[in-house]
Amino acid sequence: MRALRASAVVLVMVLTTFVAAEPSIPAVAGPTDPEPASLVTLSVPDRAGLERLVGSGADLTGRVRPQADGSIHVDAVVTASRLAELRSLGATPATGTPAPARKGGGVKDRIVVERAVWFESRDGYFLSVEASSSAGPDAALTVTWRGRGGVTGQVQMVPYVDAGAYLGHQFSTPAPTGERPQRITITSAAGGKAEAKVAEWPDGERPDRNRPGYQKDFVTQYMPPTQLNERVRDLHRRFPRLTDVIELPNLTNGYRRHAQAVVGAPPGAAVVVTSRAYGSEGGEDLAVELVDPGAADRPLEVVVDGKQIRVSLATDGSGALSSTAAQVAAALTAAPGSPVTAATYRGDPGAGVMAPAPLTQLDDFLSAPADVSRQPWRVLALRIGTRRDGSRTGVLAYAQEHAREWVTPLVTIEAAERLLRNYPRDPATRKLLERTDIFIVPTVNPDGANYSFYDFNAQRKNMTNHCPAQQADPALRNTWGVDVNRNYAVGSLFDGYFGASANCQSGTFAGPAEHSEPESRNVIWLAQTYPNIRFALNVHSYGGYFMWPPGAYKLDGRVTLPRPSRQEEAYFLRSARTILEGIAAERGTVTWPQQTGPVTDVLYSAAGNSADELWYDYGVYGWDFEVGSDLWNPQTGAWEGVGFQPPFPEGHAEAMEFASGLISLIGVAADYRGDR
Numbered sequence: 001m002r003a004l005r006a007s008a009v010v011l012v013m014v015l016t017t018f019v020a021a022e023p024s025i026p027a028v029a030g031p032t033d034p035e036p037a038s039l040v041t042l043s044v045p046d047r048a049g050l051e052r053l054v055g056s057g058a059d060l061t062g063r064v065r066p067q068a069d070g071s072i073h074v075d076a077v078v079t080a081s082r083l084a085e086l087r088s089l090g091a092t093p094a095t096g097t098p099a100p101a102r103k104g105g106g107v108k109d110r111i112v113v114e115r116a117v118w119f120e121s122r123d124g125y126f127l128s129v130e131a132s133s134s135a136g137p138d139a140a141l142t143v144t145w146r147g148r149g150g151v152t153g154q155v156q157m158v159p160y161v162d163a164g165a166y167l168g169h170q171f172s173t174p175a176p177t178g179e180r181p182q183r184i185t186i187t188s189a190a191g192g193k194a195e196a197k198v199a200e201w202p203d204g205e206r207p208d209r210n211r212p213g214y215q216k217d218f219v220t221q222y223m224p225p226t227q228l229n230e231r232v233r234d235l236h237r238r239f240p241r242l243t244d245v246i247e248l249p250n251l252t253n254g255y256r257r258h259a260q261a262v263v264g265a266p267p268g269a270a271v272v273v274t275s276r277a278y279g280s281e282g283g284e285d286l287a288v289e290l291v292d293p294g295a296a297d298r299p300l301e302v303v304v305d306g307k308q309i310r311v312s313l314a315t316d317g318s319g320a321l322s323s324t325a326a327q328v329a330a331a332l333t334a335a336p337g338s339p340v341t342a343a344t345y346r347g348d349p350g351a352g353v354m355a356p357a358p359l360t361q362l363d364d365f366l367s368a369p370a371d372v373s374r375q376p377w378r379v380l381a382l383r384i385g386t387r388r389d390g391s392r393t394g395v396l397a398y399a400q401e402h403a404r405e406w407v408t409p410l411v412t413i414e415a416a417e418r419l420l421r422n423y424p425r426d427p428a429t430r431k432l433l434e435r436t437d438i439f440i441v442p443t444v445n446p447d448g449a450n451y452s453f454y455d456f457n458a459q460r461k462n463m464t465n466h467c468p469a470q471q472a473d474p475a476l477r478n479t480w481g482v483d484v485n486r487n488y489a490v491g492s493l494f495d496g497y498f499g500a501s502a503n504c505q506s507g508t509f510a511g512p513a514e515h516s517e518p519e520s521r522n523v524i525w526l527a528q529t530y531p532n533i534r535f536a537l538n539v540h541s542y543g544g545y546f547m548w549p550p551g552a553y554k555l556d557g558r559v560t561l562p563r564p565s566r567q568e569e570a571y572f573l574r575s576a577r578t579i580l581e582g583i584a585a586e587r588g589t590v591t592w593p594q595q596t597g598p599v600t601d602v603l604y605s606a607a608g609n610s611a612d613e614l615w616y617d618y619g620v621y622g623w624d625f626e627v628g629s630d631l632w633n634p635q636t637g638a639w640e641g642v643g644f645q646p647p648f649p650e651g652h653a654e655a656m657e658f659a660s661g662l663i664s665l666i667g668v669a670a671d672y673r674g675d676r
Contacts (some may be wrong), residue, residue: 031262031270031345032365034478035079037458039643042086043094044072051555052089054499054604058082059460059505062543062603062626063641066158066172068089070137075543076642077458078506101613108191109135114168115593117201118181118553122588125200127172127181129159130594133188140189143171145198146560147179156320163498163558166234167601170594173630173639201593204577207585207664213425218417219410219655225446226372228409232382232442239420242433244383250518251376253464255450258284259362260474262345263290264325269352270345271329272473273309277339279364280374282307287305290328290357292321300327302335309340311372313354313643319401321475326350347470360454365474368454377385377446379522384419394533395669397619397662398441401484401519401538401610403448403459404644407627408539410655412442415662420478432663435670437532444519445484457645460507462519467504479505482517485538485609489514490616491552491561492608498555499605523610527618535669536614536622537662541654542642544629546580546591546661548572549615549622551599553606560600561612572621573597575668579623582664586657589629599624624664627658 028270039061044050047400048074053060062077073094078086114130125147133139137159146152157169162349185196223231236243259279264270288309300314300323311332313323325344332342344350366374386393388545397415399408419438422429434436443449447463461481465472472480486493486500486508493500493510500510515521527533550561564572572594580591595602599609611622628646630639642650 005618010259015564031266032260032363032474033171034456034475035081037079037456037478039075039077039458040083041073041094042076043067043092044091045088047072048164049090050074050604051163051498053086053091055555056086056089057501057503057508061644062545062584063630064543064603066160066170067266068156068158070159077460083203084351084515092252107135109133109139109188111141111186111188111192111194111543113186113194113196114185116178116184116196116198117593118198119174119201119590120180120588121590121632123176123634125177125180126201127155127177127184128171128174128201128515128593129155129157129184129186130168130170131186131194132168133192135188135192137161139167139169139192140555142187144187145177145181146183147177147181149179151177151179153177155185159467162600162604163553163555165558169183169241174177174592176632176637186512196476201578201590202580202584203595204581205573205582206577208428209428209662211428215421216414216418217627217656218421218657219414219652221647222406222651223409223413223675224372225377225443225449228413228431228442229380231379231413235382235416235420242384242386242420242423244388246380246381246383246439248381248522250521251378252447252518254374254376255366255368255372256280256374257366257463257465257477258366261288261360261362262473262475263288263344263357263360264354265352266345267348269325269351269354271325271332271342271350271354271623272345272469273332273340273362274472275340275362278374279362279366279379282339283362285362286362287359288332288340288355288362289359290477292356295319300331302338304335304339306336308359309338313356320414321353321355323354324350325352325354328354335601343469346473355601363474365477366455367452368375368503372450372454375581379441379444379446379519381526382440384416384433384440385436386434388437390530390532392435392532392536393669393672394437394439394530395666396439396533397539398444398523398536399539400443402540403445403452404457405541406452406645407541407651407654409442410651411539411625411627411658411662412440414439414655416658418659418663419666432666434671436666437530438666439526439530439533441523441526444523448481451632462510462517464517466509467644471505476505481509483508484517484519486510486607487515487517488610488613490608490613495607496554497552497561497605497607499552500607505514513610520610524613527614527620531618533618533620535665536611536620537660537665538622538624539658540624540626542628542644543595543626544589544591544596545603545624546576547597547599547626548576549598551612552605553600555605561616563598575621575665576623578668579661579664583657583661586660587653589657591629625658625661627654638660
């Protein structure tokens with residue numbers, strides 16, 4: 001069976017690829033088949049609707065787009081049944097038809113222009129404006145812009161209301177202008193008016209694009225964890241004087257599961273049988289059968305004969321079978337020397353009478369080839385620098401907390417390759433390695449990453465199943481695991497913050513406790529062990545964001561974690577402008593201004609995320625990339641999302657540009673001369 005799986009790996013990876021579309025999902029074929037998932041764009045009526053989705057534990061991406069009528073579009077990974085549940089919360093698949101703009105009126109309002117900027121990308125000039133109105137979210141604001149050569153245009157603004165707090169108006173997405181815009185006028189339906197000049201964005205320190213002999217472009221494919229670890233060790237072998245390999249102390253659970261079978265007719269006359277050993281450690285060798293003893297007044301008996309488990313069902317005085325599912329489950333679990341446990345199907349009382357069932361092999365339902373280790377995984381960090389003794393400013397770059405984000409490890413590997421290969425010949429690179437101490441973790445969540453590559457490419461979480469028996473039959477296996485980036489100890493679900501779930505099947509399940517998972521403990525171990533780390537970059541995808549703390553708030557009153565001081569906020573933003581210039585220099589991709597800032601201001605609340613713990617507990621300037629910016633389609637005149645696993649040419653381009661951004665961050669750290 002495993003040989004067949006190994007030969008089908010490429011096919012599995014192709015067949016499980018998901019795309020952004022309204023799901024057309026077939027019915028589940030059998031009791032062990034997970035319900036297929038699709039990546040869809042949902043529409044909710046307002047920001048409160050988005051909060052309902054976040055609060056429900058919906059598996060949302062970072063791609064959130066406000067619309068002119070006040071509604072919100074957000075990409076999500078859903079099954080058909082989950083989509084039906086989300087409909088009850090007011091979410092529906094988005095259509096391409098633009099909604100009408102809000103209409104305002106009433107007393108004349110006062111408008112304040114918060115930011116008006118233009119940027120030039122590979123697709124031309126674009127305008128982004130943010131403003132606030134004294135009339136609040138009900139104001140209907142229109143921006144008229146004027147550019148070179150007398151070119152002009154109009155754009156409707158959308159209100160931004162989060163957790164009941166009005167945060168201003170903005171553009172849904174940056175607006176194409178054809179020419180560079182120079183001035184804007186904002187008018188309100190209530191009579192308010194404001195004007196402003198348009199500044200350039202991001203307007204940071206621009207990198208030198210013309211360094212002779214500078215080498216780059218070292219990633220050629222998406223890489224599962226085994227290849228990432230091999231790459232880390234290979235870089236150390238080739239550059240031993242500039243690197244160390246750090247084996248992080250907390251082993252992960254491993255790419256492994258207990259073997260299972262569903263025997264009988266769900267829901268009332270079926271049992272879920274689970275091996276006590278992992279499937280790779282003998283669980284898959286087990287088989288169970290239910291037989292009719294063929295005589296009256298026979299008791300329920302379980303006989304374990306090596307790897308085979310024979311259940312002789314009870315009969316009554318007439319010889320009719322009488323063992324219920326609950327009784328069979330209890331007998332299988334309690335039998336002396338039983339290598340399995342059993343439970344009724346999804347918490348059903350199990351009152352149905354069981355029928356005979358043929359010998360059924362248990363399966364762990366894992367499809368990776370045999371050379372993918374099933375043992376607990378050792379996460380590796382590559383340390384880079386000429387002085388790796390704690391005397392230099394430390395920079396931590398870590399990726400793939402979320403398993404399905406295949407581009408993110410490539411960002412870190414590409415940056416590591418550039419730093420090491422260019423050190424002998426490029427003065428700017430030499431400066432970075434002499435002034436900083438760099439820690440790179442290409443994959444924080446290797447177990448989930450393996451599951452994403454070989455079994456279910458929409459996997460977000462790790463592979464540790466904390467669900468009780470009623471939520472642990474094999475058809476639910478794609479819902480198990482902990483969201484590593486909700487498992488940290490500052491601003492967490494357990495502290496009362498919003499944006500994580502206590503439901504073990506949720507996409508944002510925070511785990512049973514803070515730091516319950518080895519993956520989160522490994523990240524924090526680095527901060528504790530190497531106090532010279534002052535900067536950190538958490539690489540995620542997709543949507544094109546650059547963010548920093550605070551990343552969570554309490555829903556009642558929208559009470560955020562403490563905001564950085566004005567000086568710290570200015571440093572975050574000033575550094576961001578430089579880092580974003582590094583990204584844009586690669587192929588002209590500009591991270592939008594309205595998607596640059598504190599997480600709670602530009603996205604949504606994410607309770608228990610890693611950047612918050614690094615910032616508040618360890619004084620580390622913690623940033624988050626969401627790589628994979630929207631692409632402008634000139635034919636449709638719209639920005640389009642790229643997804644978690646775009647065709648590799650696009651994934652490669654994202655890795656190139658965000659590796660440049662990571663190196664720009666290391667440059668910021670190299671110039672760092674103080675503490676918080």
